[in-house]
Amino acid sequence: MDHAADAQRTDLMTLTRFVLNEQSKHPEARGDLTILLSHIVLGCKFVCAAVNKAGLAKLIGLAGDTNIQGEEQKKLDVLSNEVFIKALCSSGRANVLVSEENETEIYVETSRRGRYCVVFDPLDGSSNIDCGVSIGTIFGIYMLKDGKAGVVSDVLRPGKEMVAAGYCLYGSSCMLVLSIGNGVHGFTLDPALGEFILTHPVMRVPRKGKIYSVNEGNAKHWDEPTKKYVEIAKFPTGGSVPKSLRYIGSMVADVHRTLLYGGIFMYPADKKSPNGKLRLLYEVFPMAYLVEQAGGQAFTGKERALDVVPKKIHERSPIFLGSFEDVEEIKSLYHASGLL
Ligand SMILES: O=P(O)(O)OC[C@H]1O[C@](O)(COP(=O)(O)O)[C@@H](O)[C@@H]1O
Numbered sequence: 001m002d003h004a005a006d007a008q009r010t011d012l013m014t015l016t017r018f019v020l021n022e023q024s025k026h027p028e029a030r031g032d033l034t035i036l037l038s039h040i041v042l043g044c045k046f047v048c049a050a051v052n053k054a055g056l057a058k059l060i061g062l063a064g065d066t067n068i069q070g071e072e073q074k075k076l077d078v079l080s081n082e083v084f085i086k087a088l089c090s091s092g093r094a095n096v097l098v099s100e101e102n103e104t105e106i107y108v109e110t111s112r113r114g115r116y117c118v119v120f121d122p123l124d125g126s127s128n129i130d131c132g133v134s135i136g137t138i139f140g141i142y143m144l145k146d147g148k149a150g151v152v153s154d155v156l157r158p159g160k161e162m163v164a165a166g167y168c169l170y171g172s173s174c175m176l177v178l179s180i181g182n183g184v185h186g187f188t189l190d191p192a193l194g195e196f197i198l199t200h201p202v203m204r205v206p207r208k209g210k211i212y213s214v215n216e217g218n219a220k221h222w223d224e225p226t227k228k229y230v231e232i233a234k235f236p237t238g239g240s241v242p243k244s245l246r247y248i249g250s251m252v253a254d255v256h257r258t259l260l261y262g263g264i265f266m267y268p269a270d271k272k273s274p275n276g277k278l279r280l281l282y283e284v285f286p287m288a289y290l291v292e293q294a295g296g297q298a299f300t301g302k303e304r305a306l307d308v309v310p311k312k313i314h315e316r317s318p319i320f321l322g323s324f325e326d327v328e329e330i331k332s333l334y335h336a337s338g339l340l
Pocket residue numbers: 071100121123124125126127215249250251252277
């Protein structure tokens with residue numbers, strides 16, 4: 001056993017240590033957010049373990065029910081949802097919860113209520129579970145508006161009012177990417193230690209990218225600006241090289257790649273789904289928050305994504321996010337089209 005190396009590892013920047021350091025910069029902080037995040041992290045570790053052994057543990061396939069979105073729930077959707085609801089309730093720091101898998105908002109029992117509201121997608125990329133392609137968990141955190149008993153309007157607020165957001169990627173490695181309003185930081189799970197270690201400090205999305213990411217299967221239903229953008233990406237003029245298409249079909253994985261490599265991820269509105277497919281509260285807002293914190297931008301086809309005021313908890317929204325200049329291009333096409 002290489003004790004020296006092991007001793008070395010004790011000064012690794014773990015996620016817990018990182019959040020405690022951030023907390024220490026705010027003398028007014030009571031540590032509630034730190035405790036809440038530690039319970040979300042526990043949930044991610046649990047789901048990561050379940051995903052890794054999904055085939056062995058008969059966690060592949062359908063659970064037999066349909067969720068409010070009309071989607072057939074996968075066994076891992078249901079398990080992950082239970083894991084996060086239990087973890088958040090037991091933190092004693094959560095108040096109102098909104099999950100993709102629950103029709104209505106969840107109110108934590110009075111004795112265990114706290115000052116934060118959490119919106120989450122317990123398992124993102126469900127269509128990729130059974131084939132072992134990267135999937136994830138997405139979350140966003142609001143603080144109660146007036147500190148009293150939570151109500152649904154505590155979460156029907158613009159994404160820019162969130163105090164933290166993140167996702168956990170269950171892929172070739174398990175990574176948790178987090179922002180508590182001070183940049184974006186990536187942590188990789190060390191399976192031996194069972195700790196998330198800071199491996200990607202201060203993530204910055206490249207200003208301009210070479211990748212576009214969209215489900216081209218919907219192309220015939222797209223509006224003109226989206227069609228034009230993809231046309232230019234494929235057949236650029238003036239000697240520029242065509243962009244590469246990359247689409248995994250798990251938002252967490254497609255956004256993670258976009259944050260690291262740059263480019264644009266989009267799920268536009270189309271004639272089939274006039275509000276797009278992705279959900280504003282627990283998919284679009286957390287990802288837009290992270291992308292903006294990393295120097296990129298997020299646009300709905302009409303406005304800055306984080307300025308939208310949701311009316312319903314499962315509301316959908318079109319989204320274009322990623323490298324600043326790439327999103328600027330699609331914004332100018334919307335302006336030019338008169339749709340804005
Ligand atoms: O198959 P499509 O229409 O391209 O949709 C893929 C999108 O749907 C999602 O799977 C929806 O999320 P859930 O799996 O959490 O329902 C996103 O992760 C992904 O970006």
